[in-house]
Amino acid sequence: MTTSPDPYVLTRRSMLTAIAAAAVAGSAVVSATPRALAADNDEPAAEAARRLPLTVVNHSGEFANRSVHLYIVGSQGDRQVRVTRRGTVERVKLSDNRDNGFTDYAIPLAARGSTELRLPHMSGRIYVALGHKLKFKAVRGADGNVALQHPAGWVESDPNYPVLHDFVEFTHNESGMFCNTTMVDMFSVPMMIRLNGARDHSTGRLRDGGRDRVFRTLRNNPDFSRLVVGERRVIAPSHGLDNGRFPQHYYDPYIDRVWNTYRNKRLVVRTDAGTFTGQVRDHRLTFTGPASVSFAKPSTRDVLFCDGALAAPNDGVTGPVAAVLGAGFNRSTLVSHRQQPTTRAAGFYDTAVTNHYARVIHAATTNGKAYGFAFDDVADWASYIQDTRPQHMHLTLTPF
CATH class of the missing domain: 3.30.920.50 (Beta-1,3-glucanase, C-terminal domain)
Structure with a gap:
């Protein structure tokens, strides 16, 4: 098998490139062109009917539900949007900046058990933050349009650097659901995703003790050791190189x-x-x-x-x-x-001389698949799943 023919993969790479190129104050920024829209709270019935059930389960074993904060942000057509606590879709606005100049887009988990949500047609990320909330900031981009600063956990000056967090990526549209767990930027929170639809498939689950082995193995490698940030995360060597944590001429x-x-x-x-x-x-x-x-x-x-x-x-x-x-x-x-x-x-x-960061992450997963670098989908070794007839998505925070 060669490179995946699915257009989502290239779309994902393009998104990663755009985010990296649009850094503002160390944070990733995504912008969208505004257009005439219905009122934010007036979601068309047809749109609501297309939303995909999403079940979020906290099996982290380290954090209670009340300490887990969920964020669903991305783009819908040419506008930047986020999913609200009520399950509606709203566009990102500058007036959302309130708490110390940042938005509060957090969706709390249910007090106990699973949390039931619904995903609209959109492309974006589902962030999870453990212990503390993330600081997203709505800004006006260089093109004059509204933009959203995403966390950049690999940048020490980013306000979200101290927060334990991670994310999955997805595109949900008329063609189906396309999603992945990604370590292209960093590895932090163990998560798995599952899709029920034309068939039942999942990816991202770590072996027992897998997270600890990733941290320990890389901490013991002289070239990769500085990528390990305490017990919080491992920064990908690409970002580590830019931040002075990884040898510039390693390869x-x-x-x-x-x-x-x-x-x-x-x-x-x-x-x-x-x-x-x-x-x-x-x-x-x-x-x-x-x-x-x-x-x-x-x-x-x-x-x-x-x-x-x-x-x-x-x-x-x-x-x-x-x-x-x-x-x-x-x-x-x-x-x-x-x-x-x-x-x-x-x-x-x-x-x-190899990408030991990608190597140990792949070794830590139960199916051997991971997104350790941007082209890890070549020969179908990425933690990526899709379904053209999705009925239900599951996001599980798995044991640390």
Whole structure:
């Protein structure tokens, strides 16, 4: 299996790139263009009927329901929205900033047992904060439109840095429900998601003691140890590099090996668009096949972010090849396997220089799937599920 053909995956990558590029005061910002809308509390009956039942269960074993705060924020068409405590959908407004200049979009869990909600058609994130509330801020973006600052738990200056929190990502639309548990930015709160619909499927569950093993293993790795923030979270090495917590040239020796290997050999990349054959010429890895695509030699930062020289445009040609290369670099399989993508996890992360953050997170999950980097969906190893006929979604905070 090559890269996932589902358009949601590329949409998700685009969203991550946009959020990273729109940082304001260390927080991620998402903006939307306002348009003429019905009153916020006047939700059309048809819209309400399309909402997907969501059950949230707190099995953390560490926090009582009263200490868990839920946030559902994202976009609906061209507007930024949030789901309210009453279950209605409201657009984000500057006037929402009240408590010390921040919004209070928290949805409390039921006093005991499960919490029943309904998800509208929208794309966004479901945040959970444990012990303390998150500080979201509505701002006016550079384009003059309303924007929402999201927490950036990997930035020490962010007001949410001290708060134990995490999130899942989703798109719910006419085509179905598409969702994932993500560690692309950081790993903190163990959660699993489940969809009931055309079939019953779930992902994200950790093995018993999995969270502790992730923290302990990375704390004992000299290159990755500074990514561990107490018992609160592990920052992804991409953000760690930008924050001075991770070596800037960590991947350089492996990148050099790849470039030297394919000066005299050919790299074969199979995608849904066809088979591409590449070789290093004039310092670029150039592929021929259904189209001609080439890549400059990436930096360590390019590899970890799957961006820069490895950016994947949603063009159906360069994008899929870039995704396979990004996965091959992070999994350190490009030198050992001349045909990509490799699909057997036993061959992943089998060198000293590799993405050990992604490696240990995958090892901690019961099904071996995780979103440790942006192209982890290559060969279907991401903690991602979808259903074209969704009937019910479940979000469970699993034991620490």
